[in-house]
Every structure is written in C-alpha cells, then in structure tokens.
Amino acid sequence: GAVVSQHPSWVICKSGTSVKIECRSLDFQATTMFWYRQFPKQSLMLMATSNEGSKATYEQGVEKDKFLINHASLTLSTLTVTSAHPEDSSFYICSAREGVSHEQYFGPGTRLTVT
Amino acid sequence: AQSVSQHNHHVILSEAASLELGCNYSYGGTVNLFWYVQYPGQHLQLLLKYFSGDPLVKGIKGFEAEFIKSKFSFNLRKPSVQWSDTAEYFCAVSLDSNYQLIWGAGTKLIIKP
Numbered sequence: 199g200a201v202v203s204q205h206p207s208w209v210i211c212k213s214g215t216s217v218k219i220e221c222r223s224l225d226f227q228a229t230t231m232f233w234y235r236q237f238p239k240q241s242l243m244l245m246a247t248s249n250e251g252s253k254a255t256y257e258q259g260v261e262k263d264k265f266l267i268n269h270a271s272l273t274l275s276t277l278t279v280t281s282a283h284p285e286d287s288s289f290y291i292c293s294a295r296e297g298v299s300h301e302q303y304f305g306p307g308t309r310l311t312v313t
Numbered sequence: 314a315q316s317v318s319q320h321n322h323h324v325i326l327s328e329a330a331s332l333e334l335g336c337n338y339s340y341g342g343t344v345n346l347f348w349y350v351q352y353p354g355q356h357l358q359l360l361l362k363y364f365s366g367d368p369l370v371k372g373i374k375g376f377e378a379e380f381i382k383s384k385f386s387f388n389l390r391k392p393s394v395q396w397s398d399t400a401e402y403f404c405a406v407s408l409d410s411n412y413q414l415i416w417g418a419g420t421k422l423i424i425k426p
Contacts, residue, residue, distance in 0.1 A: 230412055232413070232414075239421075240418070240419075241403060241416045241417065241418045241419045242357075242403070242416050244413060244414070247412075247413060291356070291357070293357075295412060300345040300364065300407045300412055301347070301359065301362060302414060303359075304349075304356050304357040304358070305356060306355070306356040307356055
C-alpha cells in the first residue's frame with residue numbers, strides 16, 4: 199500500500215526557534231499533500247492543502263507566515279513552524295493523495311514540544 | 314457548511330459484543346465516505362471507503378459500513394469485537410468537487426477483555 203513518512207517523529211525546541219517537519223510519499227507521487235494538527239482527544243484540524251509546485255492554501259485562522267509550507271516535488275512537502283511558541287506544541291500529521299483518488303494516506307505524525 | 318457528526322464520543326464494549334458506530338454528514342451532493350482508525354500510539358489507517366456502487370462496503374479486520382443515502386449516514390459495524398479493536402475511529406467525507414476531508418470528532422472505542 200501507499201506509504202507516507204514523516205521526519206522527525208518527535209522534536210523538542212526552544213521558544214523562538216524554527217522547526218522543519220518533512221513529509222514524504224515513499225512509493226507514489228503525491229498530487230496533493232495536506233497538513234493537519236491534532237490536539238489531545240480531538241479530531242484532526244486541517245491546516246493547509248498544498249499541490250506540487252503551487253502555493254499552499256491555508257485554512258481560516260492558520261497563519262501562513264508562521265506555518266510555512268513548501269511542496270517542491272511530488273514526493274516531498276515540508277512544514278516549517280517559525281518562531282515557535284509553547285502554544286504551537288501539538289501533533290502534526292501530513293497526508294497525501296495521488297492522481298484523482300480521494301483517498302488520503304497518512305504519515306505517522308510529528309510530536310512537537312516547544313519549551 | 315458541510316459537517317460530519319459521530320454520535321458517540323466514547324463506547325465501551327465487552328469482547329464478542331457487536332459494534333455499530335454512527336456517522337452522519339450534511340451535504341446534498343455526491344460524497345466519498347471513509348472510516349479511519351487510530352490505534353493507540355499509531356498513525357491513522359484506512360478501515361474502509363465508499364466511492365460508488367454497492368452501498369455495503371467491507372473493510373479490513375472484519376469491519377463493514379453501509380451507506381444509506383436517504384439518511385445521509387455511513388455507520389460502521391462489526392459483528393464481534395476483539396480487545397485489539399480498542400482505538401479511536403474517525404468518519405470522514407470528501408466532496409466530489411473537493412479533495413479535502415471533512416472529519417467527524419471521532420469515537421473512542423474501548424473493548425474490555
């Protein structure tokens with residue numbers, strides 16, 4: 199089946215620093231990648247949608263200058279949390295879809311802790 | 314706005330009990346329907362999906378779901394649960410016009426051994 203990886207799986211950073219999270223589709227070309235945030239005991243919150251070679255489309259309330267998304271190739275998207283604050287601590291999950299399929303394949307998530 | 318509702322936030326069952334988790338969506342057009350599962354400490358996995366055709370779809374691990382268009386529902390069922398089914402279950406919908414998934418709030422299922 200289609201596999202999506204994320205790196206790192208967990209990261210601790212200091213307040214004010216930036217953190218980059220990578221999302222890769224390992225065995226397929228991802229037409230679209232999605233970035234989600236999951237709070238404890240809650241459902242996924244879509245942050246942004248990115249198509250390869252295009253600017254990401256951010257959901258309402260998500261600061262595009264704080265959460266920088268780059269989708270430079272059909273197998274890699276990155277999310278950079280800039281000037282991280284403790285309230286950015288969360289579980290970040292990416293997913294990817296290929297072609298015209300509506301099915302999304304999910305990465306294992308990245309646990310970010312900002313101290 | 315489109316939405317997905319899952320009726321039960323927590324369900325506790327004993328092993329071998331039958332399971333039905335409700336999922337309703339609000340959208341009058343063509344939809345694609347999904348159930349995802351998240352086992353403790355693991356990432357989201359697809360249980361089953363419905364795009365078109367037979368409204369009764371079978372997924373992995375003995376799960377099935379039935380799409381009832383008139384009721385805007387896509388309930389998940391399993392005739393006999395096991396302890397290993399303890400997980401959180403998410404219903405999601407995508408519109409034919411849009412690849413984004415609209416998520417339900419999730420149902421946390423605990424199976425007592």
